[in-house]
Amino acid sequence: xxxxxxxxxxxxxxxxxxxxxxxxxxxxxxxxxxxxxxxxxxxxxxxxxxxxxxxxxxxxxxxxxxxxxxxxxxxxxxxxxxxxxxxxxxxxxxxxxxxxxxxxxxxxxxxxxxxxxxxxxxxxxxxxxxxxxxxxxxxxxxxxxxxxxxxxxxxxxxxxxxxxxxxxxxxxxxxxxxxxxxxxxxxxxxxxxxxxxxxxxxxxxxxxxxxxxxxxxxxxxxxxxxxxxxxxxxxxxxxxxxxxxxxxxxxxxxxxxxxxxxxxxxxxxxxxxxxxxxxxxxxxxxxxxxxxxxxxxxxxxxxxxxxxxxxxxxxxxxxxxxxxxxxxxxxxxxxxxxxxxxxxxxxxxxxxxxxxxxxxxxxxxxxxxxxxxxxxxxxxxxxxxxxxxxxxxxxxxxxxx
Amino acid sequence: xxxxxxxxxxxxxxxxxxxxxxxxxxxxxxxxxxxxxxxxxxxxxxxxxxxxxxxxxxxxxxxxxxxxxxxxxxxxxxxxxxxxxxxxxxxxxxxxxxxxxxxxxxxxxxxxxxxxxxxxxxxxxxxxxxxxxxxxxxxxxxxxxxxxxxxxxxxxxxxxxxxxxxxxxxxxxxxxxxxxxxxxxxxxxxxxxxxxxxxxxxxxxxxxxxxxxxxxxxxxxxxxxxxxxxxxxxxxxxxxxxxxxxxxxxxxxxxxxxxxxxxxxxxxxxxxxxxxxxxxxxxxxxxxxxxxxxxxxxxxxxxxxxxxxxxxxxxxxxxxxxxxxxxxxxxxxxxxxxxxxxxxxxxxxxxxxxxxxxxxxxxxxxxxxxxxxxxxxxxxxxxxxxxxxxxxxxxxxxxxx
Numbered sequence: 001x002x003x004x005x006x007x008x009x010x011x012x013x014x015x016x017x018x019x020x021x022x023x024x025x026x027x028x029x030x031x032x033x034x035x036x037x038x039x040x041x042x043x044x045x046x047x048x049x050x051x052x053x054x055x056x057x058x059x060x061x062x063x064x065x066x067x068x069x070x071x072x073x074x075x076x077x078x079x080x081x082x083x084x085x086x087x088x089x090x091x092x093x094x095x096x097x098x099x100x101x102x103x104x105x106x107x108x109x110x111x112x113x114x115x116x117x118x119x120x121x122x123x124x125x126x127x128x129x130x131x132x133x134x135x136x137x138x139x140x141x142x143x144x145x146x147x148x149x150x151x152x153x154x155x156x157x158x159x160x161x162x163x164x165x166x167x168x169x170x171x172x173x174x175x176x177x178x179x180x181x182x183x184x185x186x187x188x189x190x191x192x193x194x195x196x197x198x199x200x201x202x203x204x205x206x207x208x209x210x211x212x213x214x215x216x217x218x219x220x221x222x223x224x225x226x227x228x229x230x231x232x233x234x235x236x237x238x239x240x241x242x243x244x245x246x247x248x249x250x251x252x253x254x255x256x257x258x259x260x261x262x263x264x265x266x267x268x269x270x271x272x273x274x275x276x277x278x279x280x281x282x283x284x285x286x287x288x289x290x291x292x293x294x295x296x297x298x299x300x301x302x303x304x305x306x307x308x309x310x311x312x313x314x315x316x317x318x319x320x321x322x323x324x325x326x327x328x329x330x331x332x333x334x335x336x337x338x339x340x341x342x343x344x345x346x347x348x349x350x351x352x353x354x355x356x357x358x359x360x361x362x363x364x365x366x367x368x369x370x371x372x373x374x375x376x377x378x379x380x381x382x383x384x385x386x387x388x389x390x391x392x393x394x395x396x397x398x399x400x401x
Numbered sequence: 402x403x404x405x406x407x408x409x410x411x412x413x414x415x416x417x418x419x420x421x422x423x424x425x426x427x428x429x430x431x432x433x434x435x436x437x438x439x440x441x442x443x444x445x446x447x448x449x450x451x452x453x454x455x456x457x458x459x460x461x462x463x464x465x466x467x468x469x470x471x472x473x474x475x476x477x478x479x480x481x482x483x484x485x486x487x488x489x490x491x492x493x494x495x496x497x498x499x500x501x502x503x504x505x506x507x508x509x510x511x512x513x514x515x516x517x518x519x520x521x522x523x524x525x526x527x528x529x530x531x532x533x534x535x536x537x538x539x540x541x542x543x544x545x546x547x548x549x550x551x552x553x554x555x556x557x558x559x560x561x562x563x564x565x566x567x568x569x570x571x572x573x574x575x576x577x578x579x580x581x582x583x584x585x586x587x588x589x590x591x592x593x594x595x596x597x598x599x600x601x602x603x604x605x606x607x608x609x610x611x612x613x614x615x616x617x618x619x620x621x622x623x624x625x626x627x628x629x630x631x632x633x634x635x636x637x638x639x640x641x642x643x644x645x646x647x648x649x650x651x652x653x654x655x656x657x658x659x660x661x662x663x664x665x666x667x668x669x670x671x672x673x674x675x676x677x678x679x680x681x682x683x684x685x686x687x688x689x690x691x692x693x694x695x696x697x698x699x700x701x702x703x704x705x706x707x708x709x710x711x712x713x714x715x716x717x718x719x720x721x722x723x724x725x726x727x728x729x730x731x732x733x734x735x736x737x738x739x740x741x742x743x744x745x746x747x748x749x750x751x752x753x754x755x756x757x758x759x760x761x762x763x764x765x766x767x768x769x770x771x772x773x774x775x776x777x778x779x780x781x782x783x784x785x786x787x788x789x790x791x792x793x794x795x796x797x798x799x800x801x802x
Contacts, residue, residue: 031613045772046603082630082660083590085600100656101590101703103601143773150776159613160802163705163772166606171594189484189502193572199486200504202447205564212432212560229483259483259500302502304564331732332758356796357733371446371564372544375551395757401561 001280004313004344004384010276011289011318015296018246020322021177027165030157032218033175034323039151041168044141051098052136056117056125057086057108058095060133071126076119080105095125104137111136144168154324156218176323181214182223182241183207186234186252187302188259192226205371206251206300206307213311213401219247219319229259238265242292247315252302254286262299266290282343284310304370309346309380312401329400333360335381340389347390348377349398360398377401402681405714405745405785411677412690412719416697419647421723422578428566431558433619434576435724440552442569445542452499453537457518457526458487458509459496461534472527477520481506496526505538512537545569555725557619577724582615583624583642584608587635587653588703589660593627606772607652607701607708614712614802620648620720630660639666643693648716653703655687663700667691683744685711705771710747710781713802730801734761736782741790748791749778750799761799778802 002010022036051057058074066072079097080086086105090096095112096105104111113136116129143164144150150164151157157173165173190204191197204226211221222244227237234253241248253262267273269292276289283306288299298315300307320326334357339347348363360381364373379398383390390396403411423437452458459475467473480498481487487506491497496513497506505512514537517530544565545551551565552558558574566574591605592598605627612622623645628638635654642649654663668674670693677690684707689700699716701708721727735758740748749764761782765774780799784791791797 028609028613028616031617047598048600050603080601082588083602099660101588101603143771148773150773158802159610159617160709160775160778162613163606163610163709164776166594166609167604167705167772169597169604187483187502193567196570197448199449200481201484202451202502203568203570205567208429208567209560209564212429212563215429216432216560255501304568308561308564370544371568372549372551374561375565377561401559 001278007279030173034325035151036174036176041144044146045144045167049104050138051102051111055111055113056095057098060110063127066127071128076125178220180222180245182245182248184250185226188229235265248297250299254299254301282345330397333358333398335396336361345383346380351378402679408680431574435726436552437575437577442545445547446545446568450505451539452503452512456512456514457496458499461511464528467528472529477526510534579621581623581646583646583649585651586627589630636666649698651700655700655702683746731798734759734799736797737762746784747781752779
C-alpha cells in the first residue's frame, strides 16, 4: 500500500499543470488570500529623511563638544512645518526646528531633542548636549527600500502586512482565485440538514465540516449534495460536480463493501479514473484518488475524522502546492502519553498550558467518539516512526486544524 | 506611570457594564465568531448503538469458545438494512447481518466481522472467532451525550466544531454581534489613500492596518477618517465617531506637543473624559484612554507599531473580556538573542524552525523600520521582568498577531 508521501507525490505529478486563476483585490479584501506574485515596494519608505522627535536638525560635528557647562550656540534658520518641504539648508553652525515626522533639511545629519536646547534669542539656539551622526532621525528607505519584497508569492496576506503595503502605496494585490469545490456525501443511513433522523438514521455531518474547513482555508464550495447509494444517481451527481468545480470531494463509499460505488463511478466518467486506492495511514486508509475530465476527485472515507484530516494532509497540500504556498501551522509540544500504533497515524490531540511547555494529550483515546474528538482537539501529531512511537516527555510537532 | 496590568484593570472597571449584542447565525456563517452561550447537545449521538463494520450482531457470550477449529453455529435472523430500524431481537444462539453504521438489533452486544464467519446455509452462520462484549460497536451517546457542552460561551467557533454541532442537529448558533469601531487618524504630514504624497508628506497607514486587525478579529469598522491637526474639525469627527461606533480608536496626537489635541478633544465631549494618560510600556507609552458619552475612546500613538500592539493588548482585551473570551494565541519558542530593555517592552519577533524548538529573533533590531518590522514579525514577546530581561537559550511565550 502507498505511503502518504508517495501518494502526495503521485497526486502532484498528475495535477501539477492544473490551471490556476488570478484576481486583483483591494488589500483589505485580500486578507487571508494567497498572494500570486512577489509584491515589491517601488518606492523608498520614507521617501525622505525624517525627524523622530521635536527638536533641532543640526550637523552633529558642530555640537560634538556641547555639554551643560559649555553649550554651543547655533544660528536658527526657522521651522520645517510638519508635512511640508524643508526648503532651507543647514550649514556649519546652523540649525532648524523640526517636529516629530518633519522632513530633515538638506545638510543636517542629526536631531537634538528640544529638551536639551534653549532658544537664546530669536535667531539663535543654545545646545547643551552632543549627538552622534544619524541620531533621532529615520533615513530615507529605513522602513522599506525601493525594490524590497514585502510579501512573497505563495504567502498568505495577513493584517500585519497591511501597514507596509499601504506605506509603499500598494492598495491592490494580485491573489490566486479561490479554488471551487464540490462535495458529494453518500450513505443511505444519512439525513440532510433540516430533516429529523428516524430510527437507524443519523445526520450527515461530513459535507458541512468539509465546507467549513474549505472556506476557512480560502476555498469556495459551489455545490454540496447528499446522494443515496444508487449508482446511477451517484454517477449523475459526480458528472455535475466535475463540471462545476475545480476539485471534487466525495465522502463515503470508499471501502470494498457492496454499497461502495466510489471507485466504480469515478472510473465510469471520461478521464484516467482511479489511480490511488488505499494509503498506509490511519485514519484515512481507504482514500481513493482519481482523475475525471482532467480534474482531481478525492474519495474520502465516511468516518468523520478521516475526511477532515485527509482534506488537510492531501487535498489542501495539492492546492497549496499549485499556489506555491508552503505555510505550515505547526507548534512544538511535549507529549503527555505513550503510544505505539501499528500503522502510520495522525493522532488528534488537545493542548494544555504546561509549566514550561505546552502539553499534548490524545483527544479520543477513551472512546471512539468522532465528531466530538475533532471538536475538542487543537491539532494532530503525525506518527511516522512506528518503531519509536510516541513517548511521554518527548517533543512533538503539532499541526493545527 | 500606570503599569499595563493596572491600566487594563482600570479600563475593565469603567466599561464592564457596556451593553453587548447577540445574533443567531447559521453554523457556517458563525465560523470565527465568539459564541454567546454554552451550546449543548440535546440528544445522544448516535441516538442508537451502531455497528462499526460489516458483520453479524451477536451476543458475545454465545461465541466465547469459537476459533478456527471449533466454530460456533448461530441462527441467522436476517439483515438490518443501513438507515433502517432494526426490528428483530437477537436472542441466545442467534445473529443478524449488519453493515457499517447499521443500527444494532435489540439483544446483541457485539459484532463479529464478516471475514471471520461463513454462511452455512440460508438460516445459519458459522463463527470462527470470539469477540468481547461491546466489540466493533459504537454505543448510544459515545460521540455526544445528551446535555454535553459542545462549545462554551466565549469560545470562538472553529471549523472543527462544525461536525459535532451538526451531529447534534444544531444548525444555528447564538454569537455576539461584531463590535463596531470608528478610527480617526490625525497628522498634517499624512495623505490618505489614492493621494500621492508630496515632499514632506507620508502615506497614512495606521487606520488601514487597524481595520485589517479589527476585521480579522471579528470586529467591524463603520467609519475611518483622516483629520488634519485642527481642533475644531477633530472634535466634530470624534463626536460623529462616538455616535456611530461602540469603540473609538484615534491614531496620533497623543504626545504632549503643540499639535497633540487628543486628550483635550476627548475631554471636550460629554462624559468622564480622559482617565488614563501614559502607561509604562514601550512601544505605546503615550496611550490615552477616555470615556465619551459612555463609550471607550483609545488614543494610540502614531508610531506604526504602537497602535497595532495596543489594539491587541488593550483594546481587544476589553472587548474579549466583555464577551467572556479568554483565548490566547501563544506558542513557546527559544530566544535567540540577549536583551535588557529599560522599560517593560513588547518585542516583535520573527520565528524560525529550529532543530528541536522554534527559534525567536527580533524583527527590528537593526533599524528603526516600522511597518516592515510588523510585516515580517510572527508575534511578540512581552518582557515584563526587567531584571532578567531576555537571555539567549531561554524559553519565552510568543503571542501571535
